Amino acid sequence: MDVFRHDIVIVGGGGAGLRAAIEAAEKNPTASIALVSKVYPMRSHTVSAEGGAAAIARDDDNLELHGYDTVKGSDFLGDQDCIQYFVEQAPKELALLENWGCPFSRNEDGTVATRAFGGMTTKRTWYAADKIGFHMLHALFQHSMRFKNIVRYDEYFVSKLLVEDGACRGVAALDIRTGEYSTILGRAVILTTGGGGKIFPFTTNGTIKTGDGMALAYRAGVPLKDMEFVQYHPTGLPGTGILITEATRGEGGYLRNSEGDRFLVEYDYGVGNKAELGPRDMISRAIVQEIEAGRGLSGAYGDHVLLDLTHLGEDKINSRLPFVRELANVYIGVDPVTTPIPVRPVVHYMMGGVDTDIHGATEMPGLYAAGETACVSINGANRLGSNSLTECLVFGAAAANHAMDYANGSAEGNEASLRAQAEEEAGRVENLRGRKKGGERISEIRRELNLAMEAGFGVYREQASMQAGVGATAQLRGRVADLRLEDESKVFNTELITALELMNMVEVAEVLAVSALHRKESRGAHTCKDFPTRNDEEYLYHTIARHDPAGPRLGKKDVVLGKWVPEERKY
Amino acid sequence: MVEKTIIITRFDPDRDEKPRKQEYTVPCEDSWKVLDAVNFIKDEIDATVSHRWSCRMAVCGSCGMMVNGEPKLTCKTALSDYDDRVDIEPLANFPIVRDLVVELDGFMHKFESVKPWIIRAKEQAEDKASLHPEKDTFGQSTEELGNFKQFSMCINCMLCYSACPVVANEPDFLGPAAIALGHRYNLDSRDEGAEERHDIFRGEGTVFSCSYANECSEVCPKNVDPAAAINQAKFGTVIDWAKGLVLPRGGTK
Ligand SMILES: Cc1cc2nc3c(=O)[nH]c(=O)nc-3n(C[C@H](O)[C@H](O)[C@H](O)COP(=O)(O)OP(=O)(O)OC[C@H]3O[C@@H](n4cnc5c(N)ncnc54)[C@H](O)[C@@H]3O)c2cc1C
Ligand code: SF4
Ligand code: FES
Numbered sequence: 131m132d133v134f135r136h137d138i139v140i141v142g143g144g145g146a147g148l149r150a151a152i153e154a155a156e157k158n159p160t161a162s163i164a165l166v167s168k169v170y171p172m173r174s175h176t177v178s179a180e181g182g183a184a185a186i187a188r189d190d191d192n193l194e195l196h197g198y199d200t201v202k203g204s205d206f207l208g209d210q211d212c213i214q215y216f217v218e219q220a221p222k223e224l225a226l227l228e229n230w231g232c233p234f235s236r237n238e239d240g241t242v243a244t245r246a247f248g249g250m251t252t253k254r255t256w257y258a259a260d261k262i263g264f265h266m267l268h269a270l271f272q273h274s275m276r277f278k279n280i281v282r283y284d285e286y287f288v289s290k291l292l293v294e295d296g297a298c299r300g301v302a303a304l305d306i307r308t309g310e311y312s313t314i315l316g317r318a319v320i321l322t323t324g325g326g327g328k329i330f331p332f333t334t335n336g337t338i339k340t341g342d343g344m345a346l347a348y349r350a351g352v353p354l355k356d357m358e359f360v361q362y363h364p365t366g367l368p369g370t371g372i373l374i375t376e377a378t379r380g381e382g383g384y385l386r387n388s389e390g391d392r393f394l395v396e397y398d399y400g401v402g403n404k405a406e407l408g409p410r411d412m413i414s415r416a417i418v419q420e421i422e423a424g425r426g427l428s429g430a431y432g433d434h435v436l437l438d439l440t441h442l443g444e445d446k447i448n449s450r451l452p453f454v455r456e457l458a459n460v461y462i463g464v465d466p467v468t469t470p471i472p473v474r475p476v477v478h479y480m481m482g483g484v485d486t487d488i489h490g491a492t493e494m495p496g497l498y499a500a501g502e503t504a505c506v507s508i509n510g511a512n513r514l515g516s517n518s519l520t521e522c523l524v525f526g527a528a529a530a531n532h533a534m535d536y537a538n539g540s541a542e543g544n545e546a547s548l549r550a551q552a553e554e555e556a557g558r559v560e561n562l563r564g565r566k567k568g569g570e571r572i573s574e575i576r577r578e579l580n581l582a583m584e585a586g587f588g589v590y591r592e593q594a595s596m597q598a599g600v601g602a603t604a605q606l607r608g609r610v611a612d613l614r615l616e617d618e619s620k621v622f623n624t625e626l627i628t629a630l631e632l633m634n635m636v637e638v639a640e641v642l643a644v645s646a647l648h649r650k651e652s653r654g655a656h657t658c659k660d661f662p663t664r665n666d667e668e669y670l671y672h673t674i675a676r677h678d679p680a681g682p683r684l685g686k687k688d689v690v691l692g693k694w695v696p697e698e699r700k701y
Numbered sequence: 702m703v704e705k706t707i708i709i710t711r712f713d714p715d716r717d718e719k720p721r722k723q724e725y726t727v728p729c730e731d732s733w734k735v736l737d738a739v740n741f742i743k744d745e746i747d748a749t750v751s752h753r754w755s756c757r758m759a760v761c762g763s764c765g766m767m768v769n770g771e772p773k774l775t776c777k778t779a780l781s782d783y784d785d786r787v788d789i790e791p792l793a794n795f796p797i798v799r800d801l802v803v804e805l806d807g808f809m810h811k812f813e814s815v816k817p818w819i820i821r822a823k824e825q826a827e828d829k830a831s832l833h834p835e836k837d838t839f840g841q842s843t844e845e846l847g848n849f850k851q852f853s854m855c856i857n858c859m860l861c862y863s864a865c866p867v868v869a870n871e872p873d874f875l876g877p878a879a880i881a882l883g884h885r886y887n888l889d890s891r892d893e894g895a896e897e898r899h900d901i902f903r904g905e906g907t908v909f910s911c912s913y914a915n916e917c918s919e920v921c922p923k924n925v926d927p928a929a930a931i932n933q934a935k936f937g938t939v940i941d942w943a944k945g946l947v948l949p950r951g952g953t954k
Contacts, residue, residue: 169753169755169761169763170805170809170857172761172762172856172857173753173755173756173761173762173763174761175755175756175761177756177760177761177856178756178758178760178761225837225838228838228839229819229838229839229891230818230819231818231819231886231889231891231892233846233849233850233853233889234838235843235846236841236842236843236846238843239840240840240841240842240845241838241840242838261760261854264760264856265853268853272817272818272882273818273819275813275817275818276816276818284805284809307798336755336756336757336758336761337754337755337757338755369732370757370758372757372758373758430732453760456759457758457759460759460777461758571748572744572748573744573745615748616747616748616749617748617749617751619713619715619716619749619799620715621713621714621715621798621799622751622798622799622800622802623751624743624751624752625743625748625749
């Protein structure tokens with residue numbers, strides 16, 4: 131087996147991973163940085179982000195406001211020290227991105243333009259028409275290519291963290307093209323593997339978003355945090371789940387029910403032209419309520435409401451929302467210039483993730499996490515749209531900085547023993563490849579997992595259905611160990627990769643289920659019909675879940691409060 | 702729902718000497734894209750079929766394949782555009798790794814070779830591979846943005862390489878997307894590296910190899926119009942070369 135040595139190993143080539151790589155490479159030009167990704171970096175799902183990235187930019191804005199909006203958006207579960215750091219670093223990080231070539235849209239005077247977004251007091255979302263993620267990812271990827279000390283492992287799948295004396299010292303990775311394992315050693319490892327929306331059937335996430343990093347850390351004994359909080363974006367296309375960005379409402383679009391009414395006006399999430407710019411958890415609930423009250427529209431892919439952009443006019447749609455127009459045309463056959471777009475709430479983002487501190491450090495020495503796979507937490511119980519791309523930059527850089535300091539002071543691991551761990555892992559996966567004696571197929575287990583998650587952990591949740599979800603995921607964890615695989619080839623065996631991903635998904639889903647069932651209150655995106663209000667006395671803490679062969683073991687972690695005192699969340 | 706015969710190219714280098722074709726009968730929903738049919742085969746009929754995809758919303762660039770002989774982004778291409786037999790092959794002009802999966806090494810190499818990043822004069826002078834903000838953000842007018850915006854829309858799907866007659870004969874040709882990318886930076890008002898890149902464009906297998914067949918622009922799913930980029934780059938290279946004869950530094954923008 132090949133053994134490669136680096137100073138830092140970054141797992142993931144999306145926004146967070148690339149930013150971390152650039153920071154590490156720049157901070158220490160003599161250090162060697164491995165960037166390991168299961169897809170070519172420009173395929174990472176950061177590419178799909180449409181709306182924009184938040185940082186204060188205008189005279190009518192300040193750090194205090196961005197901080198408060200984020201804390202309030204999080205339903206007071208965000209850590210205020212982290213949020214403070216985040217809003218302070220955000221403008222510098224976006225300026226760097228601009229310097230590195232990101233083609234931001236501009237104001238008339240040539241400064242970077244900002245747009246309105248949900249839950250944000252003023253316009254602070256920097257955008258590139260409606261393709262910020264695509265442009266951000268490509269700008270970062272292309273900029274990263276100038277650093278000769280970034281060594282890429284494209285299409286390598288990481289399936290295990292290598293741990294020695296309680297410290298993380300590398301990863302075992304499968305080269306998808308050859309089917310051979312490698313040991314990739316580093317004095318520090320940073321997980322930037324993104325979210326896991328694919329555990330749900332109806333999601334904006336691409337097929338690669340399977341929660342791998344969360345499962346890797348969890349199995350290595352590092353806790354996951356706040357996994358019950360799943361963001362439903364209000365406006366996904368029925369059928370495919372493809373996202374129609376919140377920027378449509380930021381630019382003045384309306385949501386309408388079957389009676390043609392701008393129903394959000396009645397819900398009090400914002401006044402006047404801000405009626406549609408409430409936070410996502412609230413707007414998703416409003417849509418479900420409208421549908422349950424019989425004011426939804428029915429279609430081939432279920433009930434929905436309408437996103438009306440027709441009053442914006444063709445010019446504005448073409449200049450600000452051209453991708454939305456393309457997506458609506460190609461994927462639902464609607465031209466938004468003339469016809470409202472059918473939309474319904476869709477699983478979008480995981481607020482929870484690998485538990486880290488403000489520097490991206492986990493409790494395991496040498497292991498860091500950033501981006502959607504991490505839970506710092508600035509997002510608490512509900513993320514504000516456009517904060518997460520900025521989070522990838524701010525905490526990707528922070529994690530790299532701290533990982534580099536840690537790496538400089540730490541000795542190299544014992545190559546023989548780490549390699550032996552990787553060989554054991556290679557053996558496990560080798561036994562899985564083409565495992566015809568197994569029971570069930572990947573597609574069957576995935577379908578069941580998807581159905582269980584949708585039934586138990588929707589926009590509204592109930593104790594009974596969550597209980598059923600807990601049972602289903604625990605049972606699936608047993609069944610996924612007995613998969614039946616057909617493909618015996620070593621070369622580009624995507625069935626094998628999908629099997630490894632499915633095992634990760636089941637693990638993450640079970641933690642999500644158990645965490646959700648335990649939280650007997652309603653906070654942010656976790657809305658429990660049996661306990662309809664927030665309960666700060668009993669539940670103002672982060673949920674911590676630790677791996678145990680019998681199932682997740684739960685604990686608590688204090689929320690870092692500060693100048694913003696929990697209050698009723700009103701818009 | 703209609704039944705279609707989907708023909709997939711199969712190739713496993715460990716077993717097959719050359720690619721072969723395999724037919725599958727697939728019950729197709731009316732709303733399906735070509736990719737949905739391949740995914741159906743993978744999930745429900747034959748799990749050994751290998752292909753790449755991720756976003757299914759025409760932005761990650763993974764899912765390019767030949768569909769009835771033409772390079773297509775399969776998550777964007779409606780299956781209903783085809784009759785009852787649909788022939789799906791790996792992208793042309795690339796080595797096959799397996800089944801519908803092609804090798805990107807050559808493409809990535811070309812891509813990196815055009816120095817696709819903002820180059821500043823100051824940094825060139827200091828010979829430093831980093832870029833700290835010289836100021837907050839650069840000013841850029843909407844017009845200046847418009848000069849290069851179109852060429853920045855490339856999703857690296859590589860369809861243009863499959864369509865290009867020059868790539869087919871001259872594998873070392875930089876090719877449409879890479880030239881468009883280099884040109885995109887040359888046109889960016891924040892960039893000062895045009896001269897460096899023009900040295901690259903002047904080399905062998907570059908802009909002057911292009912016979913202006915325009916196939917690349919016709920197949921591009923993102924309207925990048927790489928043919929226009931190549932043409933502009935040719936023109937710019939000639940001018941800069943001429944200027945270079947009389948000026949101490951080549952053409953600046
Ligand atoms: C449709 C959509 C629109 C969005 N719009 C916005 C927006 O407008 N503004 C905003 O702020 N946020 C938005 N978000 C959220 C935001 O885009 C994501 O949270 C963010 O991009 C995540 O970036 P990341 O770097 O953490 O992960 P990703 O970009 O998902 O990258 C993960 C990386 O990890 C790699 N990886 C994963 N597992 C493994 C493994 N086992 N081995 C090796 N490599 C692995 C992958 O290959 C990939 O390179 C949007 C999200 C979606 C889905
Ligand atoms: S120029 Fe067009 S066809 Fe060529 S790689 Fe880019 S997006 Fe694809
Ligand atoms: S799957 Fe991403 S472009 Fe087709």
